[in-house]
Amino acid sequence: MKIVVIGGTGLIGSNLVKKLREQGNEAVAASPRSGVNSVTGEGLANVLKGASVAVDVTNSPSWEDAPVLKFFETSTRNLLAYEAAAGVGHHVVLSVVGTERLLESGYFRAKLAQENLIKTSKNPYTIIRATQFFEFVKQIVDYSAEGNKVRMPPALIQPMAADEVVSATARIATNPPVNGTVEIGGPEQFRLDELARRFLAAHSDPREVITDPHGRYYGIEVSERALVPDTTAQLGETRFESWLALSAAQIPSAHLKRSAVAAATMEQESHERAS
Ligand SMILES: NC(=O)c1ccc[n+]([C@@H]2O[C@H](COP(=O)([O-])OP(=O)(O)OC[C@H]3O[C@@H](n4cnc5c(N)ncnc54)[C@H](OP(=O)(O)O)[C@@H]3O)[C@@H](O)[C@H]2O)c1
Numbered sequence: 001m002k003i004v005v006i007g008g009t010g011l012i013g014s015n016l017v018k019k020l021r022e023q024g025n026e027a028v029a030a031s032p033r034s035g036v037n038s039v040t041g042e043g044l045a046n047v048l049k050g051a052s053v054a055v056d057v058t059n060s061p062s063w064e065d066a067p068v069l070k071f072f073e074t075s076t077r078n079l080l081a082y083e084a085a086a087g088v089g090h091h092v093v094l095s096v097v098g099t100e101r102l103l104e105s106g107y108f109r110a111k112l113a114q115e116n117l118i119k120t121s122k123n124p125y126t127i128i129r130a131t132q133f134f135e136f137v138k139q140i141v142d143y144s145a146e147g148n149k150v151r152m153p154p155a156l157i158q159p160m161a162a163d164e165v166v167s168a169t170a171r172i173a174t175n176p177p178v179n180g181t182v183e184i185g186g187p188e189q190f191r192l193d194e195l196a197r198r199f200l201a202a203h204s205d206p207r208e209v210i211t212d213p214h215g216r217y218y219g220i221e222v223s224e225r226a227l228v229p230d231t232t233a234q235l236g237e238t239r240f241e242s243w244l245a246l247s248a249a250q251i252p253s254a255h256l257k258r259s260a261v262a263a264a265t266m267e268q269e270s271h272e273r274a275s
Helices: 011-022 044-048 065-086 106-119 134-143 162-173 192-202 240-250 253-274
Strands: 002-006 026-030 053-056 090-096 125-130 149-152 180-185 208-211
Touching: 002 011, 011 026, 011 162, 026 044, 044 065, 053 065, 053 162, 065 090, 065 106, 090 106, 090 162, 106 125, 125 162, 134 192, 134 240, 149 192, 162 180, 192 208, 192 240
Parallel strands: 002 026, 002 053, 053 090, 090 125, 125 180, 149 208
Antiparallel strands: none
16 A cells, blocks of 8 residues: 655654555655655645555644644645545544644644644545654743743643554554544653653753643643543553653653654665665
């Protein structure tokens, strides 16, 4: 089965391409680096030729209100139109649990617009809503840091390993479209302030986390259950503590996400050279 991964060089995309190939699929990584741009339409017709499935794991280069909305709207409209023209039978997209509860943020308004374009299209689809990746915890902390203090709300969060986002996405992409939304999440719930404390302690980061009900999650106030999935969500098995122990031992925290992407991209490039 030919599966095109739009955003196939990103954290999720590069590992998804690898996983789909291991499972015997013809997975193609598409992104501006390989001459495919979902915003301008460049390269889309060609890469989608003969594809059964397209998985959209792109992210916007800017998270400012207007550019992020323009990115997800334009990119999604283009993907849906080019996929319909190429006869692609399943559009899969990665979105975020609780999006409709986070609309104070321009980023989540853009993700909701992306979901709505898909739901109102004629393309067969599956929307996957994932909780926050473990790999994203550092960014959440950094965003709320002021000098040596990090103000965090005690809201609940149920984060998951990016690896398990990849496995779930591969499974969903190789099954028929559900024309609806599937939620995925981690095995445990934490309070955001406590999660931040554990992350900083594991990385010997001296910043102090202050519990503040008005503290912010990526710039916005969140209610207690805004970030947690439904009881019907499919849950991963990797525990935060296990991931944390490995990641803190192996990689300096500042390079966590970049290293994960670089490793998967190198492996993908060597695979492409070999085939
Ligand atoms: N972070 C979280 O905790 C979380 C939770 C749930 C869901 N999600 C969702 O997961 C998705 C993927 O996130 P990620 O962290 O894997 O993203 P990422 O590492 O930032 O990767 C973004 C990808 O998008 C590609 N891209 C950017 N502009 C493009 C364009 N014009 N045309 C085609 N591709 C383009 C990039 O290609 P280049 O490398 O060529 O620039 C890259 O491959 C996002 O949509 C996000 O909303 C994230």
